[in-house]
Amino acid sequence: MRVTSKVSSSPAQVGGNYTVLLKNGMIGAIRAIEVGVGQTFIAQNRWWKTAPSMEEISACVPLQSASGDIFKGWFKQDLPANFCLASSSTLTDNEKRHCRPEGTSVFQSPEEFMAYLYLDLCRNFDRNAFVAEIENRKKESEARLKLAEARRQKRRQRLTLADFAQEKHFAKWSKMWPRRVVSMARTIFRDAALQLIELGEKPNKSKCRTILKRIVSKFNELERDEKCIETEEREEVVAKVQELAELVGLDNKDERLTGHRDW
Numbered sequence: 001m002r003v004t005s006k007v008s009s010s011p012a013q014v015g016g017n018y019t020v021l022l023k024n025g026m027i028g029a030i031r032a033i034e035v036g037v038g039q040t041f042i043a044q045n046r047w048w049k050t051a052p053s054m055e056e057i058s059a060c061v062p063l064q065s066a067s068g069d070i071f072k073g074w075f076k077q078d079l080p081a082n083f084c085l086a087s088s089s090t091l092t093d094n095e096k097r098h099c100r101p102e103g104t105s106v107f108q109s110p111e112e113f114m115a116y117l118y119l120d121l122c123r124n125f126d127r128n129a130f131v132a133e134i135e136n137r138k139k140e141s142e143a144r145l146k147l148a149e150a151r152r153q154k155r156r157q158r159l160t161l162a163d164f165a166q167e168k169h170f171a172k173w174s175k176m177w178p179r180r181v182v183s184m185a186r187t188i189f190r191d192a193a194l195q196l197i198e199l200g201e202k203p204n205k206s207k208c209r210t211i212l213k214r215i216v217s218k219f220n221e222l223e224r225d226e227k228c229i230e231t232e233e234r235e236e237v238v239a240k241v242q243e244l245a246e247l248v249g250l251d252n253k254d255e256r257l258t259g260h261r262d263w
Contacts, residue, residue: 012039012079015091017057021082022047023118024129029057030083030117033091034099038076042098043117047125054087065105065120072098073116075107076176083110106230108176152243161247165193169240170233177228188218189240196248208248212257215241220262229263 012018012032018041020028026047034040044060046052062070091099107113122130169189173182195211196203219237223229229237238261242252252258 011035012041012083013085013088016088017054017086018079018083019051019057019086020084020114020117022114022121024122024126025049026121027051028117028121029060029086031095033072033095034074038074039079040072040074040099040104041113042095043071043073043120045121045124047121052086057086058089063117063120063124065116066123069103070098071105071117071120072103073105073107073113075110075113077109080110101227106176108172108232156243156246159243159247161193161197161244164244164247165190165197170236172236173228173233177226181222181226181228184222185219185237188215188222189244193244196244199248203248205248205250208245208250209257212241212245212250213260215244216258216261220260223263234261234263 012035014032014035016032018030018032020030022028026049028047029044029052030041031044032039032041043063044057045063046056046060048056065071105116107116119130119133122133168186170182170185173185192211192215196208199207216237219229238252238255238258241258245251245257250257255261
């Protein structure tokens with residue numbers, strides 16, 4: 001029986017089988033296993049040229065990512081229009097065992113979830129497209145890094161410790177994490193900047209290092225309590241430690257200031 005998909009409503013439906021339109025025009029399938037603050041999906045290891053039947057979707061096995069684990073992803077935002085509910089069924093016992101944080105990839109958006117889903121499906125079913133996608137992402141990453149570095153250089157020319165202390169850091173975090181987490185992260189850096197200011201115009205380098213390393217220790221505590229530091233958050237925290245270090249004549253080469261992080 002060929003399914004007639006309907007545009008999904010948000011949040012997702014536990015046990016719902018959703019068809020998704022991929023970048024190359026093929027149709028993939030994902031299955032919702034958890035819904036709450038955000039939603040968690042398991043991806044299926046198949047794609048189709050036309051809408052699959054319920055039997056075809058039911059016969060699917062979970063997609064494995066490059067690490068060998070099943071492709072299981074979470075995002076907080078509403079379902080986009082191309083996530084279409086095709087059918088639903090009760091979760092199996094094996095699926096219920098996956099209803100836990102372990103092994104779940106956290107995505108910043110449904111679009112990022114889809115991008116990684118497409119890449120892993122290409123790895124299995126279209127090697128040429130997979131290689132092309134990897135190369136395209138490499139070029140895009142290099143362009144973003146170049147632009148980001150230019151912006152950082154411009155920022156460094158005018159940034160002061162007082163400016164740093166007054167800035168509202170981690171604006172993007174508010175889309176993913178509770179307000180209290182964002183507030184605590186901002187407080188850690190603001191307090192560190194103020195402590196560095198108190199050391200005067202020619203601060204003792206050893207005292208500066210102690211303050212900067214304490215930032216990471218506090219983020220270790222935050223991560224332990226909130227489980228909030230994923231790849232993007234980690235990179236942003238380390239970059240801000242480096243930025244703050246440069247304002248007092250230090251650097252984070254070889255992670256000499258952040259090497260004790262637990263995230």
